[in-house]
Amino acid sequence: MPTRGSANPVPGQPRPKDLRHDRSWGLDRRAGTSERLDDVDQRLLTALAEDARIPNNALAAKAGIAPSTCLTRVQRLRERGVIRGFHADVDPARAGHPLQAMIAVQMRGTARTRLSAYLQRLAELPGVLNVFLLGGAHDFFVHVAAADSDALNDFVIEHLSTDPDVALTETNLIFQHARAGWY
Structure with a gap:
């Protein structure tokens, strides 16, 4: 059985990255990874970027899918990290910071x-x-x-x-x- 740090990875599994030689200094390098998105995912993201408060049934209609499918798709996009969150677009000037x-x-x-x-x-x-x-x-x-x-x-x-x-x-x-x- 391989031990921690062993040169023998588990068969069928990718070899873990050796962090002792990583020159990224712990920086988040997710920019190099991308998710494969289909046309429906693209339509969902576009609609959510325009209005993150859009009701699910309206979002589903914009994407051309059933509301239940829409909920599942958005949840999966969140779980995969494609959607990182939903935010209010605050105008700094109107909030006292012009x-x-x-x-x-x-x-x-x-x-x-x-x-x-x-x-x-x-x-x-x-x-x-x-x-x-x-x-x-x-x-x-x-x-x-x-x-x-x-x-x-x-x-x-x-x-x-x-x-x-x-x-x-x-x-x-x-x-x-x-x-x-x-x-």
Whole structure:
């Protein structure tokens, strides 16, 4: 019987990835995997992206399937991780945060092993709408909403510039934003 860490995998099963030699630093790499979706799944996703509160019978009609099939299909899409959740699209300006910015963050070389943890920490900060881990000159783009320029300045100083792992920040104001229609 193979033991943990043994070179002999279970017959018929894929060999487990050896994490000791993984250079991904624990980052979520799901972007490289995709689910096979048929036309019905595509229609369901399109309709849900337009209105996540659409009643099941209306969703089924848009997809051209029975309501019971629709429930099963949506549940399966959620279980497979294709649908990650349902969210309210809140207008930051009407919610008291009219100033939006995209902040580029470059980390110090010594912080490279903590990028995933830093991404999660950024996502939990007040006013953060989105965080993107990047390849290229910057390590992150942080999309924030603030009440005014003083609040934005305070955010950058308190949460980014004073962090010893941060080498550089660059703040770009967002004048207009349009939500894309793709899913």
